[in-house]
Amino acid sequence: MGGESKWMGLWYVSPYVIGLLLFTAFPFLASFYLSFTDYDLLNKPEWVGTANYEKLFTRDRTFDKSLKVTLIYVFTTVPLKLAFALFIAVVLNYRLKAINLFRTAYYVPSILGGSVAIAVLWRYIFADTGLVNMMLGSLGMEPINWFGDPENALFTITLLRCWQFGSAMVIFLAALQSVDKSLYEAAAIDGAGPWKIFRHITLPLITPVIFFNLIMQTVQAFQEFNGPYIITDGGPMKSTYLLPLYIYDKAFKSFDMGYASAIAWVLFAIIMVLTLIAFWSSKKWVYYAGDKRS
Amino acid sequence: MAAITDIPVRKGSEPPTAIELKHRRKAMRSSILRYGLLTLVGLVMIYPLIWLVGASFKTNAEMFSSAGFWPKEPTLSGYIEGWQTSTPYTFGKFFVNTLWIIIPKTIGTAISCTLVAYGFARFDFPGKKFLFMTVIATLLLPNVVTRIPQYLLFRDIGWLDSFLPLWVPSALAGDAFFVFMVIQFLRAIPRDMEEAARVDGATTLQTLVYIVVPMLMPALISVCLFQFMWTMNDFLGPLIYISSVEKYPVSLALKLSIDTTEAFAWNQILAMSVLALAPSLAVFFMAQKYFIEGISSGGVKG
Numbered sequence: 001m002g003g004e005s006k007w008m009g010l011w012y013v014s015p016y017v018i019g020l021l022l023f024t025a026f027p028f029l030a031s032f033y034l035s036f037t038d039y040d041l042l043n044k045p046e047w048v049g050t051a052n053y054e055k056l057f058t059r060d061r062t063f064d065k066s067l068k069v070t071l072i073y074v075f076t077t078v079p080l081k082l083a084f085a086l087f088i089a090v091v092l093n094y095r096l097k098a099i100n101l102f103r104t105a106y107y108v109p110s111i112l113g114g115s116v117a118i119a120v121l122w123r124y125i126f127a128d129t130g131l132v133n134m135m136l137g138s139l140g141m142e143p144i145n146w147f148g149d150p151e152n153a154l155f156t157i158t159l160l161r162c163w164q165f166g167s168a169m170v171i172f173l174a175a176l177q178s179v180d181k182s183l184y185e186a187a188a189i190d191g192a193g194p195w196k197i198f199r200h201i202t203l204p205l206i207t208p209v210i211f212f213n214l215i216m217q218t219v220q221a222f223q224e225f226n227g228p229y230i231i232t233d234g235g236p237m238k239s240t241y242l243l244p245l246y247i248y249d250k251a252f253k254s255f256d257m258g259y260a261s262a263i264a265w266v267l268f269a270i271i272m273v274l275t276l277i278a279f280w281s282s283k284k285w286v287y288y289a290g291d292k293r294s
Numbered sequence: 295m296a297a298i299t300d301i302p303v304r305k306g307s308e309p310p311t312a313i314e315l316k317h318r319r320k321a322m323r324s325s326i327l328r329y330g331l332l333t334l335v336g337l338v339m340i341y342p343l344i345w346l347v348g349a350s351f352k353t354n355a356e357m358f359s360s361a362g363f364w365p366k367e368p369t370l371s372g373y374i375e376g377w378q379t380s381t382p383y384t385f386g387k388f389f390v391n392t393l394w395i396i397i398p399k400t401i402g403t404a405i406s407c408t409l410v411a412y413g414f415a416r417f418d419f420p421g422k423k424f425l426f427m428t429v430i431a432t433l434l435l436p437n438v439v440t441r442i443p444q445y446l447l448f449r450d451i452g453w454l455d456s457f458l459p460l461w462v463p464s465a466l467a468g469d470a471f472f473v474f475m476v477i478q479f480l481r482a483i484p485r486d487m488e489e490a491a492r493v494d495g496a497t498t499l500q501t502l503v504y505i506v507v508p509m510l511m512p513a514l515i516s517v518c519l520f521q522f523m524w525t526m527n528d529f530l531g532p533l534i535y536i537s538s539v540e541k542y543p544v545s546l547a548l549k550l551s552i553d554t555t556e557a558f559a560w561n562q563i564l565a566m567s568v569l570a571l572a573p574s575l576a577v578f579f580m581a582q583k584y585f586i587e588g589i590s591s592g593g594v595k596g
Contacts, residue, residue, distance in 0.1 A: 006418065006419050006420065007419060008417055008419070008498060009413045009414075009416070009417025009418060009419035009422065010413070010417075010419040010420070010421075011413070012409045012410065012412050012413025012417065012498075013409070013410050013413035013414060013419075013425060015406045015409060015410060015465075015466045015467050016406070016410040016413075016425070016429075016466065016467040016473065017425065018466055019406075019463060019466025019467050019468045020425075020428055020432070022447070022466070023440070023444060023447075023463045023466070023468055024428075024432055024435065024440060024468070026443065026447070027439075027440035027441075027442075027443035027444045027447065028435070028439060028440050028443075030443035030446070031439055031440060031442055031443050034442065034443065088332075088335060091328055091331060091332060092332065094324075094325075094328060098329075098332075102332050102336055103586070104582060105336040105339055105340050106335070106336065106339055107582075107585070107586070108339070108340065108343070108575070108578065109339055109343075111523060111574060111575075111578050111585065112527070112571055112574055112575075113523070113524075113527050114527050114529065115526070115527035115529070115545065115570065115571065115574070116527075116529050116544075116545045116546075116548045116549050116567075116570065117548060117566075117567035117568075117570040117571045118571070120548065120552060120563060120564070120567045121342060121343075121346050121564075121567060124346075124349070124357075124560070124564065125342055125345065127358065129358040129359070130358065131342070131345055134360070163339065163342075170586055215434065219434060219436055222436065222438075223436050223437065223438050225529075225530055226529050226530065229529075230529075230549060230552070244438055247438060248530075251441075251442050251445075252445075252534060257442055257446070260442055261442050261443075264438050264439050264441070264442065265439065267436070267438055267439070268436055268438065268439040271436050275434060
């Protein structure tokens with residue numbers, strides 16, 4: 001279209017441009033600046049150079065603990081959740097009559113997502129005498145101290161997020177359904193077994209979607225807040241004290257805005273480096289059919 | 295695994311060959327296995343929610359003594375007492391607050407996403423490529439890095455403890471995911487009708503309102519539904535910006551009731567959790583088609 005004036009389009013996107021400048025670009029740069037300052041909200045930000053970062057990396061044991069816990073959390077939650085989502089999507093991708101019913105049942109938990117009510121529910125079913133331990137008991141197993149034991153608490157949060165595998169699964173399922181069926185038939189005629197077909201046909205064809213899910217879930221997992229904040233409040237012994245909780249406490253409880261910004265930037269840097277690695281490595285493993293939606 | 299054993303079984307009257315019989319047996323075994331597994335997983339997925347509903351009618355004493363769904367002595371006390379809360383307000387107030395956050399935010403999102411997507415999908419303008427790249431970058435940008443200065447900004451313009459910090463960024467197309475979704479949707483729609491309207495002398499705005507918006511409806515409904523859910527679930531936003539209890543949405547009120555009533559009144563908290571989840575569940579079941587389509591198209595096209 002166009003024609004009348006090349007500024008017409010800009011006029012339509014102007015709300016976005018204003019929002020981008022005010023609520024994304026400016027805060028992004030400002031937080032970088034703040035991370036080099038000492039700012040308690042009462043006095044003006046005071047430039048301290050790299051002091052915040054030096055303290056973070058050399059003297060702050062809470063940060064060490066929190067960083068470690070965050071990395072463990074992300075590197076267990078994301079692979080578990082994605083593997084489970086893909087597995088279920090593959091099982092569902094069949095001429096089952098009840099496919100929609102199952103898809104709905106699996107999707108419901110992720111719709112309720114990070115809500116407080118779900119975190120509350122989790123707290124109750126994993127309580128010492130909660131639903132899960134009662135069920136373990138009826139199977140003759142010892143009850144597990146889910147939230148009280150620093151060894152288990154983080155994994156219980158991981159379980160919560162894996163329970164919400166539905167949205168990743170729906171995306172996988174849509175990709176699986178778009179794979180050309182004739183490829184399977186051709187491979188089957190050539191005598192390839194199910195596992196070989198999955199490994200060499202299905203998997204390569206859905207790598208773009210695996211890549212998409214991987215990035216989105218990783219970025220999301222690094223920002224997990226509601227689960228640990230509501231269920232365990234970071235404890236016990238800081239075993240679920242993820243970096244977003246630490247940032248929140250520093251910024252909005254101790255009003256140490258400069259230091260909190262420095263932690264946020266370290267977290268951001270980690271996410272960015274991992275995302276860049278993923279993008280860079282994607283050339284080697286993500287397969288784009290030369291087609292419609294590259 | 296999978297769709298792989300999906301070898302078509304011939305329909306017809308001729309007697310099946312030995313190979314066909316073998317395949318049918320195999321397909322049968324595979325379906326039984328699949329149904330069994332899927333049902334088991336489905337139960338694990340859904341049972342916690344079912345248990346929650348049952349438990350909200352239980353007495354406190356029963357809560358931690360049976361894993362069953364049915365309460366032995368059903369009671370409404372969790373609902374009646376929980377609704378009153380320990381604050382001067384009832385949960386009704388908190389539901390009204392939540393709606394009052396959601397409705398303007400959702401309308402603002404739908405309108406701004408429509409305008410912006412129209413601009414990106416149908417016009418050329420200086421800096422378009424760069425701006426579109428910022429949409430993708432924002433999609434991947436963790437909020438954690440912009441949150442503190444955003445808070446400071448809202449503090450400086452006096453918006454703290456109001457709903458404005460929750461409304462305004464969304465009304466300025468701040469949710470990159472939705473912008474991206476609508477752009478992708480619009481790009482897939484042919485332009486013939488719009489071009490015809492333009493030839494007939496319609497302005498771009500008229501074309502947008504009368505031609506494009508009706509065609510965008512499915513995408514816009516998805517956007518509104520997702521925004522409804524996400525805002526309903528949002529906890530961190532209100533936690534940072536809303537400080538007076540009278541403005542609390544349900545999510546904050548629920549957290550408050552955990553902190554204040556936990557020691558003795560579990561069933562009140564569970565009862566209020568059921569109510570907090572009910573609107574999302576109701577909306578989901580009324581419109582699940584839009585959710586599934588929204589998430590699959592947004593994802594696959596990414």
